[in-house]
Amino acid sequence: MELSKLKDKALRDIAKIDSVERLEALRIHYLGRKGEVTKLFTTLPKLNEEERKIRGQELNVLKREIEKVLLARGKTLEHEKLGTLVKAEKLDVTLPGARPSLGHLHITSQAIEEISRIFAQIGFNRVRYPEIDWDYYAFESLNMPKGHPARDEWETFFMPWEHPRLGRMVLTPHTSNGQVREMERRKPPIRMTNIAKCYRRQSDISHVPMFHQFEGLLVDRAVSVANLKGTLDYFACAFFGPDRKIRLRPFHFRFTEPSFEVDVSCGVCGGTGFVFNPSQPPLNLRGEEQSEPPLRLRGGVGELQERCRLCKSGWLELGGAGMVHPNVLKAGGLDPKEWRGFAFGWGVERTYMMKAGLRIDDIRVLYSNDLSFLEQF
Secondary structure (H helix, E strand, C coil), X not given: CCHHHHHHHHHHHHHHCCCHHHHHHHHHHHHCXXXXXXXXXXXXXXXXXXXXXHHHHHHHHHHXXXXXXXXXXXXXXXXXXXXXXXXXXXXXXXXXXXXXXXXCCCHHHHXXXXXXXXXXXXXXXXXXXXXXXXXXXXXXXXXXXXXXXXHCCCCCCEEEEEECCCEEEEECCCXXXXXXXXXXXXXXXXXXXXXXXXXXXXCECCECCEEEEEEEEEEECCCXXXXXXXXXXXXXXXXXXXXXXXXXXXXXXXXXXXXXXXXXXXCCCCCCCEEECCCCCCECCCCCECCXXXXXXXXXXXXXXXXXXXXXXXXXXXXXXXXXXXXXXXXXXXXXXXXXXXXXXXXXXXXXXXXXXXXXXXXXXXXXXXXXXXXXX
């Protein structure tokens, strides 16, 4: 093929190309190691010296011209491609912008803020004390002897460090470690709340190994159980609503005397101990299966029921309360003949689970990282 014809054909082929990828393939076709122009260079050794010199010059000119046209066409294709992208991705700056997705406080953090706000309204100041503390503040100063079950390693997370006077270091199993610390820090009257993480070796539908606990302490003169009951009733009305009830059951704690367990009527079953579930065998009031299903009239309609999975009896334990033990007052440097006080503490998560309308029957779901659940709050 004459060089002029080869050149014309190459230029026509290049002009027809509509993509960078196809242009590269065409370059290889003409100028590659086995390309049309490259093949002509292999014929030069067969010519005499004068013909070889002239033919070589002509082939070099042809190669440079094809390379020049290839380069120009490549730039044109790149420009066209960029123009297409600009048109497809055109930004209209006059359109309203899309707001970024914002998160919110975790349900537990919301509960902590609400609890703090309620007690602040009646003069309780929120304080912070260590979540990793010494045995002395977690147990010894709270009137718990060395052999107390709460100090068993099967119940409590102990750390490998020990103080010669304060004992071993421990992940606080309760927020009561702040009681003596607060009495050491300031003189009565004292009204404080301490909300912090606590750690215990428990895990079920109403317990998790790490949870948040709320501690309240009031120390003053002429303090009685009536003051304690009034404070808890105020909180129940403000936090749970006027339809929920709190009860005090006599109990035994080493750091209070007298002591009480604080219960709140269950928000899942409405304090009845039963929930509607037509797929399960019916139970009678003793928890036994019976042939004829029990009926609970709601709006005139009978519904099958089963035991409430969370409370089992209509009440859910929130935590403990009582009058501060004289030995605890002494550990805080106070004279129990002059000063009296009351204290109470319960789990923040468990308290929030009992809030009206939530119907959460497993505390572990709060820490499951299920966004479909967490985004509801």
